[in-house]
Amino acid sequence: xxxxxxxxxxxxxxxxxxxxxxxxxxxxxxxxxxxxxxxxxxxxxxxxxxxxxxxxxxxxxxxxxxxxxxxxxxxxxxxxxxxxxxxxxxxxxxxxxxxxxxxxxxxxxxxxxxxxxxxxxxxxxxxxxxxxxxxxxxxxxxxxxxxxxxxxxxxxxxxxxxxxxxxxxxxxxxxxxxxxxxxxxxxxxxxxxxxxxxxxxxxxxxxxxxxxxxxxxxxxxxxxxxxxxxxxxxxxxxxxxxxxxxxxxxxxxxxxxxxxxxxxxxxxxxxxxxxxxxxxxxxxxxxxxxxxxxx
Amino acid sequence: xxxxxxxxxxxxxxxxxxxxxxxxxxxxxxxxxxxxxxxxxxxxxxxxxxxxxxxxxxxxxxxxxxxxxxxxxxxxxxxxxxxxxxxxxxxxxxxxxxxxxxxxxxxxxxxxxxxxxxxxxxxxxxxxxxxxxxxxxxxxxxxxxxxxxxxxxxxxxxxxxxxxxxxxxxxxxxxxxxxxxxxxxxxxxxxxxxxxxxxxxxxxxxxxxxxxxxxxxxxxxxxxxxxxxxxxxxxxxxxxxxxxxxxxxxxxxxxxxxxxxxxxxxxxxxxxxxxxxxxxxxxxxxxx
Ligand code: SF4
Ligand code: SF4
Numbered sequence: 217x218x219x220x221x222x223x224x225x226x227x228x229x230x231x232x233x234x235x236x237x238x239x240x241x242x243x244x245x246x247x248x249x250x251x252x253x254x255x256x257x258x259x260x261x262x263x264x265x266x267x268x269x270x271x272x273x274x275x276x277x278x279x280x281x282x283x284x285x286x287x288x289x290x291x292x293x294x295x296x297x298x299x300x301x302x303x304x305x306x307x308x309x310x311x312x313x314x315x316x317x318x319x320x321x322x323x324x325x326x327x328x329x330x331x332x333x334x335x336x337x338x339x340x341x342x343x344x345x346x347x348x349x350x351x352x353x354x355x356x357x358x359x360x361x362x363x364x365x366x367x368x369x370x371x372x373x374x375x376x377x378x379x380x381x382x383x384x385x386x387x388x389x390x391x392x393x394x395x396x397x398x399x400x401x402x403x404x405x406x407x408x409x410x411x412x413x414x415x416x417x418x419x420x421x422x423x424x425x426x427x428x429x430x431x432x433x434x435x436x437x438x439x440x441x442x443x444x445x446x447x448x449x450x451x452x453x454x455x456x457x458x459x460x461x462x463x464x465x466x467x468x469x470x471x472x473x474x475x476x477x478x479x480x481x482x483x484x485x486x487x488x489x490x491x492x493x494x495x496x497x498x499x500x501x502x503x504x505x506x507x508x509x510x511x
Numbered sequence: 512x513x514x515x516x517x518x519x520x521x522x523x524x525x526x527x528x529x530x531x532x533x534x535x536x537x538x539x540x541x542x543x544x545x546x547x548x549x550x551x552x553x554x555x556x557x558x559x560x561x562x563x564x565x566x567x568x569x570x571x572x573x574x575x576x577x578x579x580x581x582x583x584x585x586x587x588x589x590x591x592x593x594x595x596x597x598x599x600x601x602x603x604x605x606x607x608x609x610x611x612x613x614x615x616x617x618x619x620x621x622x623x624x625x626x627x628x629x630x631x632x633x634x635x636x637x638x639x640x641x642x643x644x645x646x647x648x649x650x651x652x653x654x655x656x657x658x659x660x661x662x663x664x665x666x667x668x669x670x671x672x673x674x675x676x677x678x679x680x681x682x683x684x685x686x687x688x689x690x691x692x693x694x695x696x697x698x699x700x701x702x703x704x705x706x707x708x709x710x711x712x713x714x715x716x717x718x719x720x721x722x723x724x725x726x727x728x729x730x731x732x733x734x735x736x737x738x739x740x741x742x743x744x745x746x747x748x749x750x751x752x753x754x755x756x757x758x759x760x761x762x763x764x765x766x767x768x769x770x771x772x773x774x775x776x777x778x779x780x781x782x783x784x785x786x787x788x789x790x791x792x793x794x795x796x797x798x799x
Contacts, residue, residue, distance in 0.1 A: 233521015235522055260680055281589065299615065323608060365682060396522075396679055399652055399653070421526065
């Protein structure tokens with residue numbers, strides 16, 4: 217980032233949730249003076265709890281379709297139901313059928329097959345996305361409706377909007393709080409990004425998930441920077457992670473000790489950089505510097 | 512009885528809770544690892560692999576001898592998984608949801624459904640516990656078909672007690688994991704992130720429409736807002752597990768806490784009784 221004028225996009229991932237991804241995002245946000253933030257953990261977005269955003273724009277998010285039976289037209293023949301691969305049809309007491317919107321994937325097979333043309337294909341409202349002002353910079357975030365489909369399109373949209381704003385505002389950094397896992401939403405959040413920071417913790421599951429996310433990032437040929445949170449919970453494992461990262465193409469950027477002050481900061485709605493002692497802040501500052509220096 | 516262990520946010524101790532609950536019960540049961548993006552149950556169970564098969568999705572294949580390039584398939588596909596370029600359909604397997612529509616509607620009958628591997632289903636066994644794990648292949652996008660495969664395994668119906676480790680979040684994969692279960696237990700922690708994600712998880716379970724209770728993990732960390740919220744919403748708190756560094760250390764090493772620390776076995780037994788009476792729709796002593 218330093219010295220260059222190009223917009224850099226850095227995505228923070230963790231594989232497994234709960235390793236401190238969002239906390240670290242909010243810390244990095246406080247360390248950068250020229251950024252736009254994107255919360256791509258649209259399934260369970262938490263960044264706003266720290267950033268206390270003022271929403272300036274709010275747009276609905278529509279994705280795909282859902283099939284809906286008109287009970288007045290349904291003759292109860294059950295023909296389409298036989299072809300649904302997602303087990304979404306339910307027989308009602310009156311002999312008509314209904315479609316479980318949660319199960320419906322919106323493929324449209326039944327709509328086309330229904331002999332009575334009783335199935336409508338309607339736009340699916342999946343949630344909304346927002347642009348907000350925060351004390352660290354503009355934030356683009358979203359809310360996916362409960363039980364909505366997270367195909368990654370909302371994640372892509374949030375990133376795209378955030379990038380647009382970052383370019384307009386002439387910012388140097390787009391900081392993305394990524395989703396957990398390795399499926400669609402994660403793939404959508406790393407495609408085309410410049411750097412991935414993986415926050416893990418020293419546990420067997422942390423190690424296992426780290427390995428899976430780094431394989432995914434490797435598919436995209438994005439440089440990966442690994443840090444270990446709560447490192448002193450299992451110092452031996454931390455060493456192991458450090459060693460295995462150093463043997464891989466990824467870069468090891470440091471550790472953060474277990475610190476309940478991080479939870480206190482969260483309760484107060486503050487970034488760790490606004491709450492921790494100088495010693496606590498120092499660990500995070502070092503990580504941040506290492507990410508930019510290992511170029 | 513089928514009980515799903517879920518959480519809005521990852522890392523609250525969902526897998527820790529499922530595995531330790533299973534171990535504390537000392538009876539025949541089946542665990543389902545539906546967190547197919549990051550399946551971790553067997554890291555703790557350390558069961559013996561007894562069976563493995565591919566998890567597949569039926570995706571179309573074109574017989575170019577029959578295809579006349581009419582584009583019916585590409586026009587139909589809602590997921591843009593087919594593009595007809597210079598008269599030849601190209602199929603993007605990773606976008607395909609396996610709906611079967613293109614095969615069904617191709618006027619030339621040029622399409623055929625063929626299994627496409629997206630993950631692996633493994634059966635493990637240890638003592639009285641059986642485990643079916645779904646594992647999405649790295650680079651594959653769709654978790655739901657693998658979850659369907661785990662839940663649809665023929666073993667599932669044979670077990671009177673099934674404990675399902677659901678994926679984190681609130682979207683489709685969670686919903687597919689929860690639906691058909693008798694009860695959900697939401698594992699959370701007393702932090703602002705924990706509370707916020709719990710609220711989202713509650714919305715999701717209510718959407719699915721199954722009864723549920725809450726377990727507060729790392730109790731003592733954070734504040735009381737989660738418990739207050741549960742009281743206000745009339746959500747039963749079936750258990751609280753203290754914030755104990757010893758648990759974190761054992762867990763980090765992949766150890767089963769109820770085997771190492773007997774007083775936690777007693778706690779899990781108590782929580783199980785609460786869950787069982789919640790499942791029966793009965794009353795139980797509220798956890799203090
Ligand atoms: S619908 Fe059948 S014939 Fe038409 S382009 Fe597709 S595969 Fe070829
Ligand atoms: S099976 Fe359905 S989703 Fe897959 S390519 Fe055909 S129409 Fe598209």
